[in-house]
Amino acid sequence: MTRTKSKLPFDWKILPSVQSVADLIATELTEFKPEILIRLIRFEIEWLRADIVRKQISLKDRQSAIEEVLCRLRSKSEKLLSLPLKKVINATGIVLHTGLGRAPFGNEILLETAEILSGFSNLEFDLNADKRGERLDLADDYLKLLTGAESSAVVNNNAAAVFLALNSLANRKEVIVSRGELIEIGGSFRLPEIMKKSGVKMVEVGTTNRTYMSDYESAIGTRTGAIILAHPSNYKIQGFTTRPEPGKVVKLAHEHGIPVIFDIGSGALFDIRKVGLPAELVVPEFIEAGVDLVTFSGDKLLGGPQCGIIVGKKKSILLLRKNPLMRIVRCDKTTFVLLCATLKRYLLSEPEKRIQTYRLLARDSHILLGEAEKIVHNLPKILVNDLGISVLETVVEAGSGSLPTETIPSAAIVFSPKKISVVRLAGLFRKNRPPVIGYTKSEEFYLDLKAVSSADLPAILDAIRTIGMSL
Template sequence: MASDGGARMMDGHRHPLWKGTSVRSTLQDLMRQLPAVNELLDAYGGRKDAVRERDAKLLTRLARRILDAERHRLRQEAEKGLAPSPRPLDALAFEMNRALTDFDRPRTHPVVNATGVVLHSGLGRAPWPDAAFAALEATRRYCLLEVEAEEGKRRRRDAFCEDLLVELTGAEAAFVVNNNAAATLIILNTLGAGKQIVVSRSQMIEIGGSFRLPDVFEASGCRLREVGTTNRSYVRDYEAALGDDTAALLLVHTSNYRIVGFTEHVDLPELVALGREHGLPVIHDVGSGSLIDLTPLGVPDEPPVQTSVKAGADVVCFSGDKLIGGPQAGIIVGKKEWIEKIRKNPLARALRIDKVTCVALEATLKLYMEPDSLFAKVPTLGALTESLESIEQRATLLQRALDKVLDGKGAALLLEDTSELGAGTLPTHGLPTLCVTLDIKGVGATDLARALRTGRPSVFSRIKDDLVLLDARTIGDDDVSLIAEALQHIVEDLDS
């Protein structure tokens, strides 16, 4: 706050309001003009029924928040040398209504993903299958989570998921934690705490949120031994690094980047052979994780988990909310000897999944038991493999709907472009798509994209060449009307 000597203005002169008085005393006078909390509640309640319908403590908290914000505004304007004045009571009462509306609106609300990023981390990654949502009904009440019904004895909460994972991957055992970073942490801590784990320098990855593999090594209590160079590693590099304190060999699938050109890398069978020769377990972090072979569908470089198991990896870990298309989870499969040790690690309690993840993951995994209908039931796989012809049909419907809303105030046109899988998966593999470009006269692309995001319904798009793009690959048929509704609100605001 400015000193009692006077308020500052942007040009260095004092505002007439402050002449002959102090900023502090003038502010005190302004603060006294603000209503008391009860006065604001009375103005908001009017007939009192609005207040009676809501908890008095909540309304009081909101009223105090609004009055605090008003005091802060007055101070800020005074410090800038302006001539602040309190807003009238009816305006503050309107703020009460808006604050209550904002409070009732969930912060995590549904949005339309028109970005073209199938696995959008900011928008919740994989959209769940209907079966996973239906399974959540069981979690609203007491449910059979850690007890079996026949004898009433306790059982593991992930037992059903383990049965399915063993069946689907061919592994001896399975264990599930809350994400793949947690899976990596508990594996390294169990197999290598206080010891050395050998990994290629080219696999020292960083993924979203500044998650770095070397940091996980440090947190797990094991020592990292990098071998090879960024672009070339050989079996002899691993072998030369082995010592009495070596606990395991690690292979990391680089899901979120590729090194091409003059390269040489050790593949899993080679590493497994080295591990068996020296009596060392081999860990394979496959990252995104797929339970089916996507190569015939034009998706390369994402080997299914079953391939790692068959190759002899002792422990394999991967995500549940990427290519599998289920809830967030870190899935660990492999040899029973190692899975049991991981399960008994004290960290297992801290990293375990909750009942919602249990039932949603189980429901998702069951879909993989019926492969003929899999792509129709798992939205991620459907979006990944949808034909360009089908996408074009949806894009055309969207273009016509938006063109009707614009009514000459702008243009909505079709554009061929490329979608991406996202979440650090298949970074070099684009997906051909059809987009609708959106352009409104007098409105910049950045402002238009912001208006779409902050509106209701909320629509997330992408910007290319100063145009807003709505990618038809990641929108559903029901989203067409929602996008048109969002645009209608924007057009109406421009007209008002």
């Protein structure tokens, strides 16, 4: 078998039949049901056929074709039986890494929720009244206590939260928004498009860098259904700028009987500067300012599962809860169990020590530097020399659009390998079990320890040893 472009017409007769392959591998792949195995073989032969058409592979005879199909089947079966989602060690330095699942859960939360998730639960059953319950009430007491809001709702992500808020409060009406807040978040979340799909008419006011109270006031009319404020969570406009305080916008809107929606993006439940992190918008402050609906993500600075949280005035929340679209965007039991377990920890003292996201974000860079040096100290000197290993102080970002212009001190193990490229080295770490995900920069490979839990440090050491000894 040679993976080169073929110049001669391909003889399709050399491709094996589905049944002939099944006869060869049935005793090897015994885990699969017979009909599933047949379907899997058919799929792999079709993929091979497509690769031949695209000239990505050349096969010389039937035996090489059979070997190729068998090789693909073994690889595919191993992938299917090991589950596509795997535990990885996040050595990118980005705690809220979207590609790696954003906010991590600590073992305490997983242990607390395992029993509930392993069987049935009272997701929509009132144990006291012996009747049908409401899943949205599960997190309601927590969110009201933690934010000061009158009521709450939880949907499957913050984009859905913004969409539902707009549709519930201002469907077929005008919604005023500053041009400086027409945000786009990663994953193609564009506020103008969300507004259009929600059924509202967007009315832009101000300019990219300067919006005044008079801009909002002059745009208010008989068809105005709401004003939306959006925190530019993944960028910051600096210099010659003006942006009214949310409280002033709320006062103006309420004078005209208009509700205000504020998408604050990441959203923190307390002033995170107390734990040495850069400032971020704090949800309770905007509830106190009178904002009708505040939306934010559950899997960013909250440190919980993916969901969109909406808190605010009872009258406005009731409109959301009664909206037929709520059923489309509602969350399942897994989300509610993990969310409630996360929120519970915010009721207690020092929540930053109980939420894994903050435990990682707030770790002192000097401690991380010491951990990195300890790992390197425990490696053979010849390996350290061959891989060009050193320890370096670094700066990282929180991730997922949180604290976009702020950096956080950290430390990393840096590789400048002599025998292989940094690209290949990164690939070897990704193939490790568990995979270790780092990053390359200036022809060097970094394993940053900011997002690595103490429990995973031995795995980092083992991975370096294993990879180094294999070269």
